Amino acid sequence: MELQPLLILRLLGVQPDGYRIIPLSRFPMYCIGKLVSELLPDRVWRNAKGLFVLSTGRCGTDTLAHLLNRCSRTDAYHEPPPELLAERKRAYHEIWEQPQQFAQIFAAARAAALVSARLRSRYYAETSSRLTYFAPVIAKTMPNVKFVHLFRHPGEVVRSGMRRGWYNGHPSDRYRIEPGQHDPMRRLWGGGAPSRRFAGTGTPVIALRFDSGSP
Helix, strand or coil: CCCCHHHHHHHCCECCCCCECCCHHHCHHHHHHHHHHHHCCHHHHHHCCEEEEECCCCCCHHHHHHHHCCCCCEEEECCCCCCCHHHHHHHHHHCCCCHHHHHHHHHHHHHHHHHHHHHCCCEEEECCHHHHHHHHHHHHHCCCCEEEECCCCHHHHHHHHHHCCCCCCCCCHHHCCCCCCCCCCHHHHCCCCHHHHHHCCCHHHHCCCCCCCCC
């Protein structure tokens, strides 16, 4: 029986527009990665090498992934599945209170790809902005990885997002970063224009902090 493309996407837990429709715990690649991550000894994670790009998105991450893949010994990904859309938003608000939980989410989501790269003596690189707020637990889990902070003029980033309808009815707006209850931007959020909302979410990327001694 020939499977239609739409059915294949749904079996993978992905809608035609690219947004997940089933819980992360039921995402096939995540389940495989969770099993792999649980079998790996800690020293494998400590010795693993890789590159992660931190950004707001809309600043050339896709292009950078293509450039990195021109190296024959690099496995570079832009937005590999699972994309961690909802988890990125949770990490922004909760990662300092629940670091172990987010370390487990990261490990399960990327273990299979990282192991595949290592078994083939290749270098793993990922440019997805969805892992930006996971950086503190990535640095602790994989102390040998490198981070690149990729940025673009803020006005250009906002304009690029506005062209795609971000914060203005886009299907994935429910997954986008919003100010926390104690953030000064919160009081402007309800009635703020989409451009103001988008512009107000870029600051935390620049102010991303690490525990003492982390990269």
